[in-house]
Each structure stands twice: as C-alpha cells, then as structure tokens.
Amino acid sequence: MTTEQLPEHVQHNREYWDGMADRWVGAGERAWRGNELTWGIFQIPQAQAPLVPDDVNGLDVIELGCGTGYVSSWLARRGARPVGIDNSEGQLATARRLQQEHGIEFPLLHGNAEEVPYPDESFDLAVSEYGAAIWCDPYRWIPEAARLLRPGGRLAFLGNSVLSMLCAPEDENEKPTDRMLRPQQGMHRFAWEDGGVEFHISHGDMIRLLHANGFEVEDLIELYAPEDATDSYFNYAPAGWSKQWPVEEIWKARKVS
Ligand SMILES: C[S@@+](CC[C@H](N)C(=O)[O-])C[C@H]1O[C@@H](n2cnc3c(N)ncnc32)[C@H](O)[C@@H]1O
Secondary structure, eight states: OOGGGSOHHHHHHHHHHHHHGGGGHHHHHHHHHOOSOEETTTTEETTTSOOSOSOOTTOEEEEETOTTOHHHHHHHHTTOEEEEEESOHHHHHHHHHHHHHHTOOOOEEESOTTSOSSOTTOEEEEEEESSHHHHSOHHHHHHHHHHHEEEEEEEEEEEEOHHHHHHOOSSTTSOOOSSOOSOSTTOOEEEOTTSOEEEOOOHHHHHHHHHHTTEEEEEEEEEOOOTTOOOOSOTTSOHHHHHHSOOEEEEEEEEOO
C-alpha cells in the first residue's frame, strides 16, 4: 500500500513520527538496556500495574505501534515470540539497530496497525504502549486486534487517561490544572496544533467497543504518579497533578467470542 492510500490520520502521523524519531532514540536505548518491565511516564513496575501476563513464555505477540521496539524486546527475553508493526521507518530504524546491538531479533513491519498483514487468529497477545492505543482510530484498530487474536487471546494497552485528555491545554508548554478544558461527550479525534492526530474515547464508549468486538474487559488500571515522583519531560503530566488524578490508564481484555 502506498502512503497516499493510507487513511489521512495515518499519513499525517507517519510524517509526524518520522520527524520525531531522532528525539526518541535516547529513550529507546535506555529502555532496551533495562530488563525490568515498567509502565508509563512514571515507570510503574509491572508488579503494581500488570499490563502483560507475568508468564509470556511461548506466546505469539503482536505489538501494535512498536516504535523503538523495547516492549517487544522485554517480551522476547522472557520467551515470547513478538512481531512489531510501526508506521514510522525512522522509529523502526532505531528498533533494528537496537536489535543488532542486543542480539535480540524479531520481525519488524512497516505499516498501519489498523491493517496488519497477518492471517486471522495469529497471536495470543496484542499489546500497545502508546502506539495504536492512542495513534490509531479505536474503531479501526480494536476490530483489527480482535481479528488477529486467537480465542482466549489477550489485548493490553496503555495510553493517556480520559481525565488527562479533558484537562490537557492546547499549548504543550502549559500544564494541566484542575479545570476540564473540553467536553467528554463526543471525544474521539484529537488533532494537536503542530502535533500528531491522536484518538481518545470515553470509558463507556471503550467498554461498548470492546464488547462489540468479542472482548470481555478484565481490568482498567489507572496509573498515578508515585508519592516521591518529580516532574517528568512531559508537561501534560506534572507530578503534582498526576498524584491526584490518574494520568494514564491500562486496559486489559480477553477475546471470548
Ligand atoms: C510514543 S511511540 C510508542 C511506541 C513504543 N512503545 C516506544 O516507546 O517506542 C508511538 C509510536 O506509534 C507509532 N504509530 C503511530 N500511528 C501508527 C499506526 N497507524 N500504525 C502503527 N504505528 C503507529 C509511531 O510511529 C510511534 O513509533
């Protein structure tokens, strides 16, 4: 498929992420070096926020929007067979270099996670850490994840919380306050000025979407900043705010039909 044939938001995000890839090299290198599974801006340990099953040995895993591929690298070290797909060649170049440096190989595909070139029921686990979870249209990528998973397979994804999206200022240099800046009703597509196109839907809409695609919701884990946290690189997630309100959320679902 040529770039011109991709949905408009995927074309836009390809250009955006190819332009951003250099800025994510350092984070990718650090994450590949770390062997611990931690999640989100405040690096919450897997033991506190179990996004993936503790035992992934022998599982076929698709990482939807794998970026630098560090989540797949963690899973591969634990015996899983991951495949990563990402929309940005720039991000995949980093992932490929890190694969060679660490001697951990798994397939990396350049493409849209809303349309993955694998047969139905190829995987046991579909995972996304800020990949498809926020950059793909949920009404496209959730049905695609359902198609890719075997019966009983698991879907796990992490992204910004609904509350954080309602309070995030348009200007990325400003921090959120305790004021909601936009309505929850109808929330779906977020096109940030000078940024990418993201997707965030309400909890009720997400539950209905998951059910409609044969998933049973197993958990919704809301992530807060730990008590000793200080501000991070991300302006939209100041530590003070994130200790009071969930700044990120993990969804876990199982394919039951
Ligand atoms: C914040 S990164 C997160 C990925 C990974 N966890 C990491 O930290 O490297 C977001 C990634 O989503 C990818 N992405 C955006 N839209 C996508 C799409 N439609 N299909 C696949 N990947 C997409 C971007 O190219 C980018 O690499």
